Amino acid sequence: MTTMSKIESEIAALPPNLRAEVLDFVQFLKQRHGLPAAPAAVPAAPDTGDSALFQALEAAGFVGCIETDEQLATTYKNRLDFSAKYGAQP
Numbered sequence: 001m002t003t004m005s006k007i008e009s010e011i012a013a014l015p016p017n018l019r020a021e022v023l024d025f026v027q028f029l030k031q032r033h034g035l036p037a038a039p040a041a042v043p044a045a046p047d048t049g050d051s052a053l054f055q056a057l058e059a060a061g062f063v064g065c066i067e068t069d070e071q072l073a074t075t076y077k078n079r080l081d082f083s084a085k086y087g088a089q090p
Helices: 003-012 016-032 052-059 072-079
Strands: none
Touching: none
């Protein structure tokens, strides 16, 4: 059995929180010895023509979380509540 397969079997037997500690330790060792960090795995998103920022916001559930009319940019003043404002009312 190779060292790598021994490490894999030992890590597989650990609970998730201890696996995270092992990962932290490996990253610490790499940093301490000046080794390059592993590139972050980025899942390939289907090409929808949207920007990476839009795709990330959509994946996080931020995009589409508010429903309103499409003309909000031109009608927002009609929806604002000025009752707490001092002085003249619009």
